[in-house]
Amino acid sequence: MKNKLFEKYFVFSPYFWLVLFFFIPLAIIFKISISVSEWGMPPYQDIFLFDNGFKINTTFENYVYIFSDYYYIGSFVNSMILALISTFFCLLIGFPLAFYIATSNIRLRNILLVLVVIPFWSSFLLRVYAWKIILQNNGILNVILLNLGITSEPLQLLYNQYAVIMGIVYTYLPLMILPLYGYLNKFDLNLIEASKDLGLNRIKTFFKVILPLSIPGIVAGSLLVFIPVVGEFIIPEMLGGSDRLYYGKILWEEFFVNRNWPGASALAFSGIIILVLPIVIFQILYSRWSQKNEI
Amino acid sequence: MKSSLIKSTVIFLGLFFLYFPILVLIFYSFNENKRVMVWKGFSLRWYNELFNNEQIIEAFIISIKIAALSATFATILGVMIGYSLVRIRKIPFKSFYIFLSSTPLVLPELILGLSMLLFFISLNNVIGFPSSRGQLTIFISHVTFCIAFVAIIIQARLTDFNKNIEEAAMDLGYNYTKVLYKITLPIILPSIIAGWLLAFTISLDDLVVASFTTGPGANTLPIVVFSKVRLGLSPEVNALSAILMFALIIIGLFYFYFNKKFKH
Numbered sequence: 001m002k003n004k005l006f007e008k009y010f011v012f013s014p015y016f017w018l019v020l021f022f023f024i025p026l027a028i029i030f031k032i033s034i035s036v037s038e039w040g041m042p043p044y045q046d047i048f049l050f051d052n053g054f055k056i057n058t059t060f061e062n063y064v065y066i067f068s069d070y071y072y073i074g075s076f077v078n079s080m081i082l083a084l085i086s087t088f089f090c091l092l093i094g095f096p097l098a099f100y101i102a103t104s105n106i107r108l109r110n111i112l113l114v115l116v117v118i119p120f121w122s123s124f125l126l127r128v129y130a131w132k133i134i135l136q137n138n139g140i141l142n143v144i145l146l147n148l149g150i151t152s153e154p155l156q157l158l159y160n161q162y163a164v165i166m167g168i169v170y171t172y173l174p175l176m177i178l179p180l181y182g183y184l185n186k187f188d189l190n191l192i193e194a195s196k197d198l199g200l201n202r203i204k205t206f207f208k209v210i211l212p213l214s215i216p217g218i219v220a221g222s223l224l225v226f227i228p229v230v231g232e233f234i235i236p237e238m239l240g241g242s243d244r245l246y247y248g249k250i251l252w253e254e255f256f257v258n259r260n261w262p263g264a265s266a267l268a269f270s271g272i273i274i275l276v277l278p279i280v281i282f283q284i285l286y287s288r289w290s291q292k293n294e295i
Numbered sequence: 296m297k298s299s300l301i302k303s304t305v306i307f308l309g310l311f312f313l314y315f316p317i318l319v320l321i322f323y324s325f326n327e328n329k330r331v332m333v334w335k336g337f338s339l340r341w342y343n344e345l346f347n348n349e350q351i352i353e354a355f356i357i358s359i360k361i362a363a364l365s366a367t368f369a370t371i372l373g374v375m376i377g378y379s380l381v382r383i384r385k386i387p388f389k390s391f392y393i394f395l396s397s398t399p400l401v402l403p404e405l406i407l408g409l410s411m412l413l414f415f416i417s418l419n420n421v422i423g424f425p426s427s428r429g430q431l432t433i434f435i436s437h438v439t440f441c442i443a444f445v446a447i448i449i450q451a452r453l454t455d456f457n458k459n460i461e462e463a464a465m466d467l468g469y470n471y472t473k474v475l476y477k478i479t480l481p482i483i484l485p486s487i488i489a490g491w492l493l494a495f496t497i498s499l500d501d502l503v504v505a506s507f508t509t510g511p512g513a514n515t516l517p518i519v520v521f522s523k524v525r526l527g528l529s530p531e532v533n534a535l536s537a538i539l540m541f542a543l544i545i546i547g548l549f550y551f552y553f554n555k556k557f558k559h
Contacts, residue, residue: 006472006475007379007385014376018442019395021438022399026410093309096309097309103302110555121544122543123539124500125524126532126535129524132524133528134315138333170313170316228404231406237525280397284390284394
């Protein structure tokens with residue numbers, strides 16, 4: 001009997017916290033996103049009206065509004081493209097690194113892994129700031145380019161989408177390397193030897209043996225980079241210019257500048273549906289599946 | 296061999312890419328000149344100014360306080376989730392439980408921040424609390440999104456270790472509570488410490504969620520730093536960066552030490 005009470009306590013304490021402080025806030029976002037907006041404080045009407053009997057007062061206008069205006073759609077598309085490009089470059093840099101770390105001897109492997117992940121522990125904001133210093137007009141990169149004679153006057157490297165991509169690839173790289181390493185580490189190196197013995201050259205070995213076996217790692221790493229980058233706000237704000245608007249920025253402005261709470265909520269809720277929900281469903285199905293197979 | 300040369304080059308370039316910006320930041324923190332980019336000579340001037348900057352010191356203390364508290368709460372709740380998911384069979388609406396405990400990991404911070412802010416405003420409209428936002432609301436938000444990180448570490452650890460030890464102790468007459476306190480918790484202690492360190496660092500580093508849920512008297516360190524560097528450079532922030540990077544890297548090393556410990 002005592003066990004039961006104990007188990008209940010363990011299950012329900014965090015349950016209670018997460019329902020109250022995570023689920024209800026998400027529900028409130030949904031509620032406000034289907035509220036009728038108006039001038040005032042708070043800038044929306046209640047969804048339940050009681051003045052002349054009970055009436056439900058909801059609208060999908062906020063969703064229609066954001067999905068019919070290119071300003072919002074375009075920003076979301078920009079963010080998706082930004083996330084795709086950044087994920088691609090993270091993969092391009094991360095894959096060889098993860099592969100070579102995983103194929104090093106065991107002592108070196110652990111040291112290298114810690115070395116790769118440690119920058120991830122240092123402050124995110126300050127790592128972005130570091131790129132602001134590097135890419136300045138009189139920054140270190142321009143000094144090098146000038147001295148090498150590659151350019152005759154300082155290039156404008158900061159405040160454009162390339163600087164944003166640079167900052168993102170830099171800060172999110174460890175998130176790509178870790179899951180990749182996790183899968184490559186389990187990988188039997190003899191397979192590479194075997195494929196060479198069977199006459200496949202390097203390139204064929206890569207495409208026929210190494211790549212197919214690391215697909216789960218590539219998927220996991222890409223998701224870990226792609227999703228947060230779509231919602232990224234700080235990096236475009238610090239390194240980007242006005243050449244491109246992103247989802248994070250317009251969500252921020254819709255709320256704080258335009259004071260359109262229903263609109264901002266509709267944007268946020270659309271983000272949840274498009275980005276997060278597919279992954280959460282996948283995760284729940286996967287954990288159920290792995291549990292079933294265990295039993 | 297040719298292939299080992301390629302390998303060393305790739306690893307060297309990768310590490311260079313990861314560490315170069317950090318080294319640049321530390322290098323410029325010793326620059327005497329107020330104009331960050333123009334080197335004038337070695338100096339500790341900005342470290343001195345940093346320690347006399349009350350705004351930054353105050354923000355630092357607030358951040359540490361919030362991070363320590365929210366890491367502690369998140370660790371307690373995260374351990375409970377990790378334990379429940381691995382060891383307790385009957386969880387009502389288990390899929391919902393998994394949804395609640397894993398979604399904060401993938402939800403963009405901006406959406407989380409907005410939802411917390413709107414929640415606190417609505418709560419205030421209904422029950423008159425919290426009348427203003429500040430350290431308490433940041434604390435609650437940080438606990439909420441740190442729980443998931445701790446839970447995942449604990450879950451991994453509990454899945455790893457042999458349930459037979461617990462059952463043996465039970466057969467030898469330990470009751471449920473005693474098994475938990477004498478066997479299970481001591482074995483997963485390194486993971487608990489690792490989880491706390493991770494939660495502490497995430498809270499200390501968070502800018503977006505804190506920006507949404509902050510209020511009067513609750514300017515955390517990232518908020519102050521962001522306001523200083525959003526539009527330009529600041530020599531004091533350079534000095535702060537060098538110190539903070541160093542401290543956080545030490546915390547990171549401890550994390551690896553504790554998280555690795557259980558593997559042997």
